Amino acid sequence: MDARTRACRLAENMGLDCADAAAADRDIVLANMRFAWDPAWLREISRRPGTVLMLRGNPVLANVAAEQDANAVSQAILGEGGSLGGLEQIDGETAELSYSELRKRERPFIMPLDPTNPIVVEQAAYDAAYKGVTDILTLYLWRRPAFHLTRWAAQAGMTPNMVTLIGAVLCVLAFYLFWIGSFWPGVAAGFVFMVLDTVDGKLARCTGSSSKWGNVFDHGIDLIHPPFWWWAWIHGLEAYGTPIEPVYAVMLLWAIVGGYVAQRVIEGIFMRRFDKMHIHVWRPIDSKFRLITARRNPNMVILVAALLFGRPDVGIELVALWTLISLIFHAVRLAQASAAHDRGQPVVSWLS
Numbered sequence: 244m245d246a247r248t249r250a251c252r253l254a255e256n257m258g259l260d261c262a263d264a265a266a267a268d269r270d271i272v273l274a275n276m277r278f279a280w281d282p283a284w285l286r287e288i289s290r291r292p293g294t295v296l297m298l299r300g301n302p303v304l305a306n307v308a309a310e311q312d313a314n315a316v317s318q319a320i321l322g323e324g325g326s327l328g329g330l331e332q333i334d335g336e337t338a339e340l341s342y343s344e345l346r347k348r349e350r351p352f353i354m355p356l357d358p359t360n361p362i363v364v365e366q367a368a369y370d371a372a373y374k375g376v377t378d379i380l381t382l383y384l385w386r387r388p389a390f391h392l393t394r395w396a397a398q399a400g401m402t403p404n405m406v407t408l409i410g411a412v413l414c415v416l417a418f419y420l421f422w423i424g425s426f427w428p429g430v431a432a433g434f435v436f437m438v439l440d441t442v443d444g445k446l447a448r449c450t451g452s453s454s455k456w457g458n459v460f461d462h463g464i465d466l467i468h469p470p471f472w473w474w475a476w477i478h479g480l481e482a483y484g485t486p487i488e489p490v491y492a493v494m495l496l497w498a499i500v501g502g503y504v505a506q507r508v509i510e511g512i513f514m515r516r517f518d519k520m521h522i523h524v525w526r527p528i529d530s531k532f533r534l535i536t537a538r539r540n541p542n543m544v545i546l547v548a549a550l551l552f553g554r555p556d557v558g559i560e561l562v563a564l565w566t567l568i569s570l571i572f573h574a575v576r577l578a579q580a581s582a583a584h585d586r587g588q589p590v591v592s593w594l595s
Contacts, residue, residue: 246279273305288305296333296338371448372448396446411436422475422479440461470503477495480556505570510573
């Protein structure tokens with residue numbers, strides 16, 4: 244898409260109107276379409292009337308207060324004279340930002356837009372859509388292939404919901420294959436789904452195509468399906484030839500599902516008590532543990548490793564054990580944060 248269309252989508256997703264004409268009775272944000280920028284910059288500048296974001300002497304985004312001369316600023320952005328007088332200049336290469344919302348320490352990008360070589364900006368926009376605090380597979384293993392799939396989906400005109408729907412079908416297929424003991428085909432379907440689970444979110448963020456329904460659809464699947472996968476895996480052990488005793492199977496399932504739900508509850512309590520801050524960004528150790536905590540992707544690594552040795556039964560036992568260990572870790576971290584808060588110490592993200 245062209246730069247203006249993308250900019251308008253990003254603005255509208257933040258609750259801003261997008262129009263050519265500037266209203267004289269309100270603050271407006273003017274964007275230089277010769278540059279590409281991380282949505283984080285638009286969010287930051289839109290909160291700061293009377294400021295202009297600069298890159299090597301070039302105005303990129305300007306928040307013009309209602310009482311200031313928007314036409315003069317617009318001319319300055321276009322290189323047709325005008326003036327940035329009265330605007331506080333913010334250097335995009337040195338400005339201090341809060342990184343807690345980004346959940347990573349990488350500075351939001353700003354760069355000149357070259358229409359003849361858009362892949363540079365596309366790569367930057369894709370990287371910007373990546374959270375720095377996530378699981379090890381998402382962060383490292385399929386970051387590159389997911390970029391190419393995201394780019395292809397955008398060029399093909401696919402919406403994020405289309406990608407989510409394809410992923411949902413593969414998610415159900417993986418459940419069925421696990422259920423009948425066809426673990427390797429199930430793993431293949433599951434891993435493709437897991438990659439697409441990265442693609443749909445990145446496609447939405449890169450193209451400004453986020454929607455409330457899409458968010459519910461995507462995150463709803465993410466929240467609900469893992470316990471069903473582990474249930475199907477346990478059921479498929481008999482067909483595979485490595486059955487486990489029924490009572491023990493129920494205990495394992497309850498440990499995994501109960502631990503998964505309890506961890507989600509702990510995360511919710513932490514966010515509620517500490518100003519919507521994720522438990523995974525409190526201290527560096529929390530961010531590092533997020534790489535391997537007992538969520539779907541790290542659990543699948545455990546199961547595949549066990550499957551390589553022909554012991555999917557041992558794999559599900561290890562998943563149950565790792566779930567309990569992860570639950571204890573997060574419970575301790577919640578208790579430590581609460582104790583620090585009760586002593587009057589600030590509980591803030593190390594990324595702030």
